[in-house]
Amino acid sequence: MTTAATRYSRSSSLALGLVLALLMVLGVGFAAFFISFANEETFAQETDAAILAEMRAARAIADGGKVAASQWIKEALEGQENSFLYALKHHDSGIIEGNLSDWPEQASASARAGLIKFKYMSQADGTHRDAVSRVMTLPDGSFLLVGRDVTTINTAQWFAQTFGWAMIVLFFGFAVACLIVGWYVANRMNRIADIADLIMSTGNLSERVPVDSSWDDLSKLSAVLNRLLDELETTIHGVKSVSDNIAHDLRTPLTRLRGDLDRLPDSETRSELLNEVDNILGIFTSLLRITAIETEKRKSRFAPVALEPLLADVVELYEPLAEDKNLQLMLKSSGAETHGDRDLLFQLFSNLVDNAIKFTSAGEVLITVGSEGAGASVSVCDTGPGIEKAERDKVLRRFYRVDKSRSESGNGLGLAMVAAIAKLHEAKLALSEGHAASPTPGLCCTVILPSL
């Protein structure tokens, strides 16, 4: 689960998508604020202020009763391109004066305290319109109504609110779209990365990245990657066949040489020469084996391997050699199993033990087998001269020999073989100082193998 989370959290496309989505959400916030702002209350305020101002003017003439009010209304209506509505009525009669045909009904709703909403029929074009008004009671009992048409304002308000909601929906839509795009791209990239990882870890160069379509950039990238893999596959096969050919071509004349030497009469010289030729042939065989192990990553011959009996066999094989040099060869094991090739693993540990015995003049060689976390750990430690830190990486190379070791027998391929086998088994190989209390630093080679 966590791996899935990190795969997506490291994606720049998804991060970008998230950022844009957040911006969209901010937009939603603004739109929501806008909507709340553009409500009835805001619009009503302005209209009310105008009505109240007009009412204040009317108050001045209110004492004159309905006659004065009537006159005032007439003057007001004459003088302006007016949006005010006026109506004057006696408490029990119809409208005496004004530009309103009907008095608002008793049960009209109120927009705010004292301000009533109602519908009226326009005298100009006969359409039904909206208005708000205040009603003032004159001292003589008549009612004076001052109002304003709010049809346009209402429409504007409706538009504003609708616009606000539309924006909210739009922004949300964008936010989701951003996230989807981000996730989609991240997902595609992950798929491509997965296949690339698979190819690298299995060494199976015949795999290809899927190309989903021909128009989008990621598919174009995939197509390019595939062409790269084609080239790589061809090159690797070429290299492999070249090196195999070289080894084969050199081995044949060498074998013929050996055959010719073999036909010579038996003598000390013949033996020595045969040994030399066998040595060279051995080097070629080892070289080819190392390359084969490195390039062939199929693990079809892997099976469960019990490490304790395997190392016990190694110890038994090298025991006489250790005894001849007066070295202690010991195995400490708490048992462990791994998945691998029995013969190759035997080769690996045999090389390590062989080296340990070869380079240690006094003391011991200790082999420890146990579990290390989720894997199995085997270490071969000696009390020899050890290897300096700077050289520890280099000794794993083909033919590399530390100066101190040049006098000993060997061709410098032992550790290269160990490294190749370790890599095939996805094992970690580490060289460090030996831990026995001895005058010389000693060397510890630790191999950590994946467990079953």
Place this chain on the structure above:
Amino acid sequence: MRILVIEDDKDVIAYIQNGLQERGFTVDTAQDGKDGLFLATTETYDAIVADRMLPGVEGLTILTALRASDIQTPVLILSALSSVEERIKGLRAGADDYLVKPFAFEELLARLEVMIARNRSSGVEITKLTCFDLEMNLLTRQVTRAGATIDLQAREFKLLEYLLRHQDQVVTRTMLLENVWDYNFDPQTNIIDVHISRLRQKINTYSDVGLIETVRGAGYRMQAPK
């Protein structure tokens, strides 16, 4: 003894033929699969050495055909196809041994002789192996020399047993690794030599007569003194 060599490489044929003839074998050769199969089925041989990649009929096909016709002549496959998978393929097809090219003639010879001898032995279970005054009882796991018991560790016993069973034959280091140690690998040093020298010391505890001879450039041979 008659040997059939089926191989398309003229140099390799010459190499094998000369070597074997020098040692007293009669050698018939075939340079393509069809001729090889014909000879193998119409003539009698003590052993057949066959390459895998042949023009006409492939080595393994010849082998399968022979075994299908119940021809049990021991066959040694000689091939440049060296991977363990190929080796297993060859052995499964009915080969008695599988030797990888390029090879040392001595190795080929040793394996041929072992193969032929194995084929010749009767089906009777042997309970005792002897060489000169050395006796090994396979039932009691006791080893004696001139009557005196020699104490051997398990692996030393196995090594001695293999040498005794292949008395008078050359046994190469590779053969010993495969059969006595049951692992297929390339030792960096001649560790086998050390084990042999140990064994020699032990079996010579009560006698000065050496029974294990070092065959230079090839391997070892257990042999009663002439």
